[in-house]
Amino acid sequence: MSSADVIEDADALTVGRRIRQLRTARGMTLEDLASAVDRAPSQLSMIENGRREPKLSLLQTIARALGTTIDALLAGEPLDERSTMEIALERAMKGQTFQTLGIAPFRIAKTLPTDVLKVMLALHGEIERLRDERAATPEEARRANVELRDLMRTQDNYFADLEQQAADILAAVKHPGGPLTQRIASEIAAHLGFTLHYAPDLPQTTRSVADIANGRLYLSSRVPTKSDARTAVLQALSSRILGHGEPRSYAEFLRQRVETNYLTGALLIPEAHVVPVLQDAKARRAISIEDLRDAYSVSYETAAHRFTNLATRHLGIPVHFLKVHESGTITKAYENDDVNFPTDRLGAIEGQMCCRRWTSRVVFDVEDRFNPYYQYTDTGNGTYWCTARVEASSEGMHSVSVGVRFDDTRWFVGRDTPNRGVSKHSVEACCRRAPAELEERWRENSWPNVKTPRTLLATLPTGSFPGVDTTDVYEFLEAHAPR
Structure with missing residues (x-):
């Protein structure tokens, strides 16, 4: 199995957060760890944030510098609450809800209060719930x-x-x-x-x-x-x-x-x-x-x-x-x-x-x-x-x-x-x-192309006002509003 497969199985974001958790627990700065493994701090920062997958050899070097094993870095034990929430928010920022709302991904700083993380995740969860509720299935x-x-x-x-x-x-x-x-x-x-x-x-x-x-x-x-x-x-x-x-x-x-x-x-x-x-x-x-x-x-x-x-x-x-x-x-x-x-x-x-x-x-x-x-x-x-x-x-x-x-x-x-x-x-x-007699003659010798009336498709709802292109509506109002 390649190093990429090993990291992917463990989830690069989770591995990166585990490295950060162990580093801070040992009182090491990013610069301290970078010096110990002979890498640039910026490279390690990208690894900790899950934006880069480290090679297996580098992961082994990081494990030794932190006084642990590579198995511990790839283990499935839960992270601390803060790291778990950061990972959840990172994943949310890559999802469809953030993209639909036009919210660009941002760096989760250490100074961002944990309570703020909780609120953001709660809001994201509620938005997801409402989207699922409003995007009704045909049933x-x-x-x-x-x-x-x-x-x-x-x-x-x-x-x-x-x-x-x-x-x-x-x-x-x-x-x-x-x-x-x-x-x-x-x-x-x-x-x-x-x-x-x-x-x-x-x-x-x-x-x-x-x-x-x-x-x-x-x-x-x-x-x-x-x-x-x-x-x-x-x-x-x-x-x-x-x-x-x-x-x-x-x-x-x-x-x-x-x-x-x-x-x-x-x-x-x-x-x-x-x-x-x-x-x-x-x-x-x-x-x-x-x-x-x-x-x-x-x-x-x-x-x-x-x-x-x-x-x-x-x-x-x-x-x-x-x-x-x-x-x-x-x-x-x-x-x-x-x-x-x-x-x-x-x-x-x-x-x-x-x-x-x-x-x-x-x-x-x-x-x-x-x-x-x-x-x-x-x-x-x-x-x-x-x-x-x-x-x-x-x-x-x-x-x-x-x-x-x-x-x-x-x-x-x-x-x-x-x-x-x-x-x-x-x-x-x-x-x-x-x-x-008609069915016997034509069942295997016909293939109709179905024409469905749009009134039926209107029963498959999308958006707040099913069937309405809201972008067209807003652009129309902007063009016609009194100045």
């Missing part, structure tokens, strides 16, 4: 989704505190009720101390950027013609209304996102105004997500979400909601009507393949995109009726559907549809396996 992300959906189900997707905050804001700007105009959205911004600014260079990973220090809210000046300018403004302001801070975990980030979207919907479709409208529609047996969308000039998805907030609490109707990518992947889901969605072993729905027989998949094959599509689906858990639409997004086409149990269909427009489907995905393979 943790799915768990967070499951926990949040369980909370939503427990409350019938209705959050009274968020409804009240929306009502308070609307009262503060004297909103008369009904659809929220862009002017009212601007007045809400002014009420919260923000002015609106449109920029062509808004960071690609953001919908808006708030300059809290200067009370400026930046939005893209390149908003697509079909986009709703109110939504981007209200989503940004909702985070300020709710007092959100930097999320400490993915679960908190996810909860903040749900709260923001909920409050935005409650501002666009105020509870006090829309509940009588929905109750009247139920009395007439004419509930329609399309009518809700058109009455408040919102997207179909916003109208569908808002209906799930209010349907059970105010109309006594349990519901389910699905958003499905054109690939068949479920990206959003909610239910309190016991519909049996596909789940993984953790209970997560997001990321699962939606059954081909479900309304949410069938609607992609319907040529008529002007009118809503309705369908009854027989399942192992009863019959459900759904209304669905296909909408375009930056990640491709998505279907958005709202459904209810068969007995509740009588309250809805579209209940007379002849469209029927049968889904057995909850009890058997159903559509998850290709027909036997």
Whole structure:
């Protein structure tokens, strides 16, 4: 075995600290030891600090000068507390945490108090713990989704505190009720101390950027013609209304996102105004997500979400909601009507393949995109009726559907549809396996290249605000901040 192998096995840093510990215990200065082994003090200093691996012959000479053996220098006995902490801090300085924080390695001087070393190591350990906690694994992300959906189900997707905050804001700007105009959205911004600014260079990973220090809210000046300018403004302001801070975990980030979207919907479709409208529609047996969308000039998805907030609490109707990518992947889901969605072993729905027989998949094959599509689906858990639409997004086409149990269909427009489907995905393979003859012909003769929608990758969190390039955000704010 070479000398390098011997030193590496014992750890050069530990060997160096053991030499220093023995030298100081014998009352020798660095210069004394350097003179005894006929080496420069600077060379020995680098050895003691673990920056240079001594040859085996030099190590033997050092051992003799210290009155010990080479085995003692390479032994596994623990060092004293001070040396142990110095080694731990040296290793930490070479690690990713120090590099990420931009802290350059520094020399640990003898005069550095031991208590300071303890504090620095404790802080490093806490930062490491927080990094591990916030850098959630895909499994943790799915768990967070499951926990949040369980909370939503427990409350019938209705959050009274968020409804009240929306009502308070609307009262503060004297909103008369009904659809929220862009002017009212601007007045809400002014009420919260923000002015609106449109920029062509808004960071690609953001919908808006708030300059809290200067009370400026930046939005893209390149908003697509079909986009709703109110939504981007209200989503940004909702985070300020709710007092959100930097999320400490993915679960908190996810909860903040749900709260923001909920409050935005409650501002666009105020509870006090829309509940009588929905109750009247139920009395007439004419509930329609399309009518809700058109009455408040919102997207179909916003109208569908808002209906799930209010349907059970105010109309006594349990519901389910699905958003499905054109690939068949479920990206959003909610239910309190016991519909049996596909789940993984953790209970997560997001990321699962939606059954081909479900309304949410069938609607992609319907040529008529002007009118809503309705369908009854027989399942192992009863019959459900759904209304669905296909909408375009930056990640491709998505279907958005709202459904209810068969007995509740009588309250809805579209209940007379002849469209029927049968889904057995909850009890058997159903559509998850290709027909036997096709599988036999193509299983060994095909190799698809998977196209994953970015909305799924967004569930794999990195950083404080998953998916956001903070460098771009800070550079944008620096460039646009008032001088």
